[in-house]
Amino acid sequence: MYLYNSATHKKELFRTHTPGRVEMYTCGPTVYHFAHIGNLRSYIMEDVLEKYLRYEGYDVNRVMNITDVGHLSGDSDDGEDKMLLGARREHKTVMEIAKFYTDAFFEDCRKLNIKTPDTVQPATGLIPEFITMIEGLLDKGYAYVAGGNVYFDTSKLQRYHIFFDHDEEDLQVGVREGVEEDVNKRNKNDFVLWFTKSKFEDQALKWDSPWGVGYPGWHIECSAISLKYNGEYLDLHCGGIDNAFPHHTNEIAQSESYLGHPWCPQWFHVHHLNTPEGKMSKSKGKTLTVPTLEEEGYDPLAYRFFCLQSHYRKALVFTWENLDNAAGAYAKLIARVAALKPEDGETDAAVVAEYRQRFMKAMSADLNTSLGVTALYDALKAKTNDATRLAILADYDSVLSLSLLEKAAQKRAEEAKAAASATVSSGVTVTGEGDPEIDALVLQRAQAKKAKNFAEADRIRDELKMKGIELTDVSGGVVWKRI
Numbered sequence: 001m002y003l004y005n006s007a008t009h010k011k012e013l014f015r016t017h018t019p020g021r022v023e024m025y026t027c028g029p030t031v032y033h034f035a036h037i038g039n040l041r042s043y044i045m046e047d048v049l050e051k052y053l054r055y056e057g058y059d060v061n062r063v064m065n066i067t068d069v070g071h072l073s074g075d076s077d078d079g080e081d082k083m084l085l086g087a088r089r090e091h092k093t094v095m096e097i098a099k100f101y102t103d104a105f106f107e108d109c110r111k112l113n114i115k116t117p118d119t120v121q122p123a124t125g126l127i128p129e130f131i132t133m134i135e136g137l138l139d140k141g142y143a144y145v146a147g148g149n150v151y152f153d154t155s156k157l158q159r160y161h162i163f164f165d166h167d168e169e170d171l172q173v174g175v176r177e178g179v180e181e182d183v184n185k186r187n188k189n190d191f192v193l194w195f196t197k198s199k200f201e202d203q204a205l206k207w208d209s210p211w212g213v214g215y216p217g218w219h220i221e222c223s224a225i226s227l228k229y230n231g232e233y234l235d236l237h238c239g240g241i242d243n244a245f246p247h248h249t250n251e252i253a254q255s256e257s258y259l260g261h262p263w264c265p266q267w268f269h270v271h272h273l274n275t276p277e278g279k280m281s282k283s284k285g286k287t288l289t290v291p292t293l294e295e296e297g298y299d300p301l302a303y304r305f306f307c308l309q310s311h312y313r314k315a316l317v318f319t320w321e322n323l324d325n326a327a328g329a330y331a332k333l334i335a336r337v338a339a340l341k342p343e344d345g346e347t348d349a350a351v352v353a354e355y356r357q358r359f360m361k362a363m364s365a366d367l368n369t370s371l372g373v374t375a376l377y378d379a380l381k382a383k384t385n386d387a388t389r390l391a392i393l394a395d396y397d398s399v400l401s402l403s404l405l406e407k408a409a410q411k412r413a414e415e416a417k418a419a420a421s422a423t424v425s426s427g428v429t430v431t432g433e434g435d436p437e438i439d440a441l442v443l444q445r446a447q448a449k450k451a452k453n454f455a456e457a458d459r460i461r462d463e464l465k466m467k468g469i470e471l472t473d474v475s476g477g478v479v480w481k482r483i
């Protein structure tokens, strides 16, 4: 496949160090709060990427960290400790906070059909490995001890800025006002590998180290975790675009200095989810989470569908109206899949294979998921029988993970049940042209009205309108006709 590489700013043919095998690393969540749906956009797109690589036949080893220590609210060693902030906010211990929000993150992932990586490693579980790596960096002269902390010395690198063409002046502007300058740093981009001088009196998690009791900086965890589980040569590193600098830049600095050879050639960054007011973030007021979407009546997979409709390298604007449109389209798609009859014909393997090629053409062009979604509609119209159409959709959905066949089967069962109990349970007679799918929808609407669920009744009426069906309420029933 061709994939845009943030490290070279080009679309390139995807390649791996070991043929057929992908060593893939993903920066995981900092578990001090619920993940907002902007964070989850990254995990959805990375999930599609992993599944697509497997679809192409690669053996993928995917590793992810869980940040439960060391991440300060400013990514460049300033601000407060995020885990401590969470603990203080909720009057719990740091480890309780970590456990609660780690579980919440994987629950969100489950609802969004995001596969759990092969290895998930909390940072607190690998402290000895971090220490070994920091010792190695000190031995090689890439790090120094100052004021009780260990720092990475960025002046020892030939090239530090990888992802953006920052010049010195840009970085100067990037230094935030109101943040106390760390006087121990020799160069302003130097970053902490190990803290012994905690700024926080009640720093809960501390470990012994050759430099005193303390805790690791945020960046070292990803380098060390990837080294342990992916080996010395990483093929693909993923994360949200906001992690590119300084986090990923610092990971490269540490890993390549420690290993003494190039580390990861391909970098995949997912762009922001914005609101009309700007970037979505936890620090700005109420955050949108998967539970929020559910409270508002949305299926989390409608949000996955919304994300897949646009390219991962474009900023995506979230509004409720946009989500409504996606949810409506997703419901219609499921209804169309449900209208296919599994018993119609034998699966034609040649047609499935031909459609597989079409899907790969779309997806291998820099993970073009919106074309991948379009391919679903093409499959529905394929000149073949329903059994083959369903097989093509199942094949595509092994990558897109929209649960299309499961939801369609559920819908078919519900419709059959509704149709069977038509006049008995509802007291509503449906009269039309005898189309069971339309009858079932008309009946569902009548039942929703009876249950005073007018929003659902209106939604079904609109759906029927889209299908060109006109309804007339008559006494004791509903008459429908095609217009």
Ligand SMILES: [Zn+2]
Pocket (backbone or CB within 6 Å): 026, 027, 028, 222, 247, 251
């Ligand atoms: Zn990371």
